Amino acid sequence: MNVIEIENLSKEYQTPAAKVRAVDGVSLRFERGEFAAIVGPSGSGKTTLLNLLGGLDQATAGSIRIAGTDLASLRPGQLIDFRKDNIGFVFQSYNLIPVLTALENVEFVMQLQGRPKAERRARAVELLEAVGLGERLDSRPGQLSGGQQQRVAVARALASKPQFVLADEPTANLDSRSALTLLEIMERLNREEGATFIFSTHDPRVVAKARRVIWLEDGKVVSDKTQEPTI
């Protein structure tokens, strides 16, 4: 079953010098439970594509349907609610809320969903234990290493039980060991939680872990292959 259907998607930016087409006529399908990497050099349109998929940015042309819902048909408030319930985000520079503890950061989205305290507490603890941070529940982001913060971010992304998780270069700021740990966690949670993981990267370690690799160049899909993870 297709979770995401992208049809002829384009995004143009007007810069002082010229009009730039960051995403150019992209059409893709993602199924439930996929673990896919969007790969390409800097400026190839990876982040723009993820932002469009996450409903953070608006396409110039084309459409994105997630579980049957056309993102373009949603009003801003509906889009926020849609993101809250269906999409998890992992950002390159962690972007945890600094005044909240690891536990509270993971609970945050569930709190926005209005889930009962006991339920969200149990889910947050379960996820933090799953990412190996069961002992750091009450630590604030400033007290955690980059790798630990990114693991909290992964737990946060999965907290709302989203249909898919978008991760924008999740290992870019991590050392090899932390990156590998994070990838293993993401892969395991992908299997256990059943959520689709789509991440942009130009890190070969991440590409090697992906079961599907989509190559972008100048905003266009130049290759879309499934593979057996090699690491």
Place this chain on the structure above:
Amino acid sequence: MSEILKMAWRNIWRNRRRTLITASSVLFAVFFAIVMRSMQLGTYSNMTANVVGAYTGYAQVQAQGYWDDKTLDNSLDWTPQAEQAVLAHPRVVGLVPRFDSFALAASDSSSKGVGVVGVLPATEDSMSRLSDKLLEGRLPAPTAAEVLVAERLAVFLKIGLGDTLALIGMGYQGISAVGEYPVVGIVRLPSPQLNASLVYTSLENAQELFAAEGRLTSVVLTLDDPDFAEPTCAELAASLPEGLVALPWQELMPELVQQIESDQASGFLILGILYVIVGFGIFGTLLMMLAERRREMGVMMAVGMGRRALATMVGAEMVLLGTLGTLAGMAAAFPMVLYLHHNPILLEGEMAQAMLNLGVEPIVPFALEPGFFVWQGLLVAALVAVASLHPLLSILKLNVINALRA
């Protein structure tokens, strides 16, 4: 909501130093505003009590037209019905009848135009505290033909206790008024003008001198709360017999009202400047907070926090900051105002003399009213609201992608 408040509270302590500086600016503004306003209100109250309470009274009943044309032809016939109507008002607790006129006062060596005030000595003393101001002698006896002379007038006329003062004037309906009276006391009146021109005698003697038996020029009303002079007079208008009017002190002494109003205006100007400076401080803090946390706000929106919830959180931060500063300012000001309310500052030297010349006790009293504490809180709340307007509107228009790139 409690989670938003929790985050707001933690957020304001992210930059402890900046929070303390901003809260301190609110604290000092509230502190100075309360102390200054307390001093102003205390001073006005003192001024009013001295100038109005001591002579004019907070309200008077007069014959219609007397205040504009002070002739005995405009004096009033004080009937039992009029007295009943006035005393029936719940705020009126007493009456001080007076008969005021003008005469030429002469001693052996000098003469001068003076005001002659006929009073019931004991009743007048309860309001004007004449006996406290006596320099020598005593008050005139209740019905006696004797006079109490103001200090500087006595000096001018070169008379003292036991001397005789001649009064020559025009009585009611043009009858001549002439009499000679022994001086039984010298009194120092706070107003320099009155101190150089007043002669007190008994009401009966004044009425006899001016051939106006049974008539009065005014009846001063003693009120349970002087702050209600204006509404009381307005209410009395309906019940007074025809031809009589009730006038509050604000109408009797418009120059004092103007003086207070002009002083208030300058006080408000200073407070306004103070609050504008604090307002810009709060505004600057908010702008810095927003600039620093733009990316974080983008993340919050990306994961599903609505703009309104975000604006509520930042608004709550400002309210907490403002409340913190306001409560601290009130807490700092309260003991000081309380102390100075019970222990007014005593003025000395030229300043004291200047106040004495105005007929005002040379002290700086402080008023203690819960009202202006509440007002300061409301002012700071309004200030926070105005300073927050632009930043909060910018949150409501925040673009997620731009914020995430910040």
